[in-house]
Amino acid sequence: MTEENTFPFVRELNELRRGRGLDAADLHQRIGPCLREACGITDEDQPAAARHKLVLRLTELCGRLPADLRLAALAAFGLHEEAAGEFLDRRISWLASVLDRDPRTARRRIDLAFRRLDELLDAPASARDLHPLAGWYVESMKAMLSLDRDPPDLQEERRIVAEVDELDELVLSFSVPAEPGSDPVPDITADVLFGGEIVEARQVSASHAQFVMRLPSPLRLGQRHEYGIRFTPRRTSLRPYYVMTPLRRCEEFSVRVRFDRADPPSRVWRLNGVPGRVIDDGVDSGDALTVNRVGEVGLEFHELHQGLSYGLQWAFDPRED
Incomplete structure (x- = not known):
């Protein structure tokens, strides 16, 4: 043969x-x-x-x-x-x-x-989600959310792939919904750790911001690029979840959340491709996660579907008066 x-x-x-x-x-x-x-x-x-x-x-x-x-x-x-x-x-x-x-x-x-x-x-090619957002996709994303800080801190590292020639800028979105009834603070900041620079910040609403990041040099079709960024919401009260809801193709996503060890949640559960309404309703998925002894939970996802949410949610026992 x-x-x-x-x-x-x-x-x-x-x-x-x-x-x-x-x-x-x-x-x-x-x-x-x-x-x-x-x-x-x-x-x-x-x-x-x-x-x-x-x-x-x-x-x-x-x-x-x-x-x-x-x-x-x-x-x-x-x-x-x-x-x-x-x-x-x-x-x-x-x-x-x-x-x-x-x-x-x-x-x-x-x-x-x-x-x-x-x-x-x-092997048969897997079906791809389609979305009008074009130009690049996420090959891998790693996120670290620190809730033991005031204000909380989120760091992301992404490896992207250019889907066009001469890709020069990325538009990055970040949402921080406030607790119901709280006073929303329309102020979310972003700092690039490596791999580019922020050239424009757009506060779309009280809970959503967009940042235009210029790349060190234009990418050509198929070229990979890695960058790191820190998002900081200027509020201390956050909804009890962290999710990624990809609007463009995302191959791999991992997240680690660090809770305050002095006040850990009583329950933590995985959200594996759920509609946004499920998160808003606070329904326990039944896929329980364990907070380790340093106050952290980590998990990963592969081949995410656009428009669905991936991450984790938590709850605290009612406080006694």
């Missing part, structure tokens, strides 16, 4: 890595039938549309590979920002230097990466 029969996508991937890789001017003519089907490319697609579908699909699948194989595949395709635009031999030399290996080992790493991509491409 030949490798072509065992790994039907490998031959087509090897064709793509020649020359300038996915930056080649004739890329649309070099996309084989297996890849066209796996990436949803039709005969009606213009060259730019075909490239767009191919780059996003391969970027997504490369993100599922181990770090060394991901680097090898991105370099081979010319998708890595430090290896983009170079011819294959130079990209392999760059990969070898980064891996601290000889070029033959770098080539073997690429071959292994392509075999793993073959397996992923052969």
Whole structure:
């Protein structure tokens, strides 16, 4: 049995890595039938549309590979920002230097990466949520909410993927609903920890703010970028939950909440893709979480659906007079 029969996508991937890789001017003519089907490319697609579908699909699948194989595949395709635009031999030399290996080992790493991509491409593509928000999606997000501070503090680290060329700015949203009957304070601040700078803040309402963050340099289609940001609501009374409700595609989300150990909640439960009304009603999901001895709860989610909420909610026992 030949490798072509065992790994039907490998031959087509090897064709793509020649020359300038996915930056080649004739890329649309070099996309084989297996890849066209796996990436949803039709005969009606213009060259730019075909490239767009191919780059996003391969970027997504490369993100599922181990770090060394991901680097090898991105370099081979010319998708890595430090290896983009170079011819294959130079990209392999760059990969070898980064891996601290000889070029033959770098080539073997690429071959292994392509075999793993073959397996992923052969699997049915998962259905994707559609939303008019375009330009980028979240590959992973980590959040740390500290409720043992006054005011509370939320830090987020995200790895995003550009879905267009020349992506220069991100619009970031943050909501802090106030307790019913309390005096809403329309003031939410944001500070970039790394990976960009805030150039505009918009207070949309008393509980919702948007921040425009300029990136260090424009991203090209398929390029990843990481940034960290701190949100601070200038109020001490918050609703008893923390959720992420993605309006754009989000692959992975993890959150850790640190409670005040002097006044921990009596119950904490997981919210795994629920409508917003369920949170407002304060219904215990029955998926109980345990606060550890340092006052923290951590959990993670994968392949989130847009418009549904993921996170955790808590409640305190009624106080005795």
